[in-house]
Amino acid sequence: MAKVKTYVRPMQGWWRRNPYFVRYMIREGSSVLLAIYSIILLVGLFRLTQGEAAWEAWRTALTSPISLLFHWLALLTVSYHAYTWWLVAPKTAPDLRIAGRPLPECAITAGGLLGTVGASVVIYVIVRWM
Amino acid sequence: MADTRTIEIEVLRYNPEKDTEPHFQTFKVPFTHDTSVLQGLQYIKDHLDGSLTFRWSCRMAICGSCGKMVNGRPELSCHTFLRDYYPGKVRIEPLNHFPIVRDLVIDQTDFFNNKLPSVKPYVVSKESKPLSAGTFLQTPKQFHSYYQYSQCINCLLCYAACPQYGLKPGFTGPAALALMHRYNADSRDRGWEERAEILNAEDGVWGCTLVGYCSEVCPKHVDPAHAINQNKVNSTMDYFGVRKLLMPKGGA
Numbered sequence: 575m576a577k578v579k580t581y582v583r584p585m586q587g588w589w590r591r592n593p594y595f596v597r598y599m600i601r602e603g604s605s606v607l608l609a610i611y612s613i614i615l616l617v618g619l620f621r622l623t624q625g626e627a628a629w630e631a632w633r634t635a636l637t638s639p640i641s642l643l644f645h646w647l648a649l650l651t652v653s654y655h656a657y658t659w660w661l662v663a664p665k666t667a668p669d670l671r672i673a674g675r676p677l678p679e680c681a682i683t684a685g686g687l688l689g690t691v692g693a694s695v696v697i698y699v700i701v702r703w704m
Numbered sequence: 705m706a707d708t709r710t711i712e713i714e715v716l717r718y719n720p721e722k723d724t725e726p727h728f729q730t731f732k733v734p735f736t737h738d739t740s741v742l743q744g745l746q747y748i749k750d751h752l753d754g755s756l757t758f759r760w761s762c763r764m765a766i767c768g769s770c771g772k773m774v775n776g777r778p779e780l781s782c783h784t785f786l787r788d789y790y791p792g793k794v795r796i797e798p799l800n801h802f803p804i805v806r807d808l809v810i811d812q813t814d815f816f817n818n819k820l821p822s823v824k825p826y827v828v829s830k831e832s833k834p835l836s837a838g839t840f841l842q843t844p845k846q847f848h849s850y851y852q853y854s855q856c857i858n859c860l861l862c863y864a865a866c867p868q869y870g871l872k873p874g875f876t877g878p879a880a881l882a883l884m885h886r887y888n889a890d891s892r893d894r895g896w897e898e899r900a901e902i903l904n905a906e907d908g909v910w911g912c913t914l915v916g917y918c919s920e921v922c923p924k925h926v927d928p929a930h931a932i933n934q935n936k937v938n939s940t941m942d943y944f945g946v947r948k949l950l951m952p953k954g955g956a
Contacts, residue, residue: 579720580803580811585870592776595867598915662914665929668937674845 601658604651611648660686708734711790713744715756716797718804726804728795729753735786741794742770742781745808758808765923768859772808773797778861778921799860801870815860819876822902823884828895846891853886853931855924862918862928868911875911876902878918878928885931888938900942909935 589595614636621632635641663686664679671677713733718726731752733744742760749756758781760770765783772781775795786794802810829840862878863869869877876884884903887893902908912932919929941947 578805578811580805581718581720581723581726582803583726583800585801585867588867588870592917594917594920595915598917602913662916665914665916665919665927666933666936668934669849669930674848 597658601655604655604658607648607651608655611645611652656690657687660690708736709790710734711744711786712793713748713786714793714795715745715748715808716804717756717807719755720806730793733786735790737787739786740782741772741774741779741784741786741796744786744794745781745796756808757806766857768857771799771859771861771864773800773864778864780859780861780923783923799864801864801866801873802860810860812860814873815858815863815877815880819880820858820883822876823880823887824895824899825880825883825887827887827890827893828898829892830894840892842891849891850886850889853882853889853926856883856886856926857924859923861921861923862926865915865917865921867915867917868913872907872911874907876905876908878912878932879926881909881912881935882926882928882931885935888935903935904939904942909933909939912936 589599618629618632621628636645660683664682667682669676670682710732712730714728714730716726717723717729731748733747733752735744735747739747740763742763745756745758746760749758758770758772760782761767762769763782765780768780770781771778773779773796774781774784775789776797778799781796796808798804798808798810802812802814805811856879858879860879862882866875866878869875881903884899888896888899888903904910909932912929914929914933916929919927922928938947
């Protein structure tokens with residue numbers, strides 16, 4: 575059979591063509607701030623092993639305006655990341671069934687979100703007042 | 705008819721014998737409340753330009769032939785109505801990520817010749833038994849564990865929704881991987897090992913980054929994203945050799 579001439583459309587800028595893909599890119603991109611935040615925490619742990627002075631210096635560095643700005647930004651994007659994480663959780667969850675019927679997707683998402691909020695409140699109360 | 709209105713339909717045209725790249729052509733098409741996008745295209749072909757080329761067959765969302773991009777979203781054109789776009793325009797393009805053969809017709813060879821056969825989309829039995837021994841029985845529970853995934857009509861909307869397939873055409877893709885799961889999840893099937901190489905590959909389930917749009921556009925609610933991501937767990941268990949211990953029968 576003769577080879578048919580076809581036209582292949584370019585993929586350039588694909589994620590800007592659909593709001594669904596834009597949200598996907600923000601979801602994935604937000605994990606970059608999450609990674610930076612984790613590195614800062616790890617640095618803190620490392621400074622702790624170097625003694626009290628190093629630990630206090632790290633804590634002081636955290637109070638700088640740039641650090642505060644970053645942490646507010648990180649909190650915002652990580653909250654969004656957590657929200658989207660539960661939105662896609664029904665796709666990554668095993669086949670969950672109750673009495674033979676699949677568990678509704680919104681139940682998995684809502685359960686996860688409530689759990690996250692609940693755990694955050696508990697941790698905040700422990701860290702703040704205990 | 706009294707309720708006839710007119711809508712503008714922009715269609716992507718490509719004639720491989722003349723054009724170096726596709727271009728849009730606009731048609732004014734009369735429609736009523738129950739005119740589908742497919743019927744709009746048929747009106748253009750019958751009354752305005754007989755050279756317009758597109759695939760269709762059943763007109764009732766079961767054959768999977770008439771998939772198009774409708775205003776940027778993969779849709780079965782028989783299952784989508786012009787009234788929902790009026791008074792705006794409707795922009796119709798061939799399904800994304802596939803090579804265009806002519807106008808709205810895409811080259812489906814990659815799916816039907818490569819991806820689909822690669823997942824062995826049929827029951828691989830442990831042993832064949834004579835017809836006289838009767839059918840393989842299944843409980844309703846066993847049936848429901850794969851029924852949803854057996855609803856795929858190979859319309860390829862999910863491939864048009866998957867940017868990973870567009871970026872890496874080697875990716876086995878949503879429908880083929882969902883069908884792989886359909887057979888792996890079937891209690892009569894023993895083909896897991898035979899399909900494992902495709903499933904575990906970089907272009908298998910791991911090629912998916914959970915964009916999730918495939919499940920969003922699937923007209924049959926197959927939920928390919930769920931099928932694929934469940935199997936990332938199976939693939940991991942297979943890698944560490946624990947899958948066989950947990951599932952000695954070779955089920956999914």
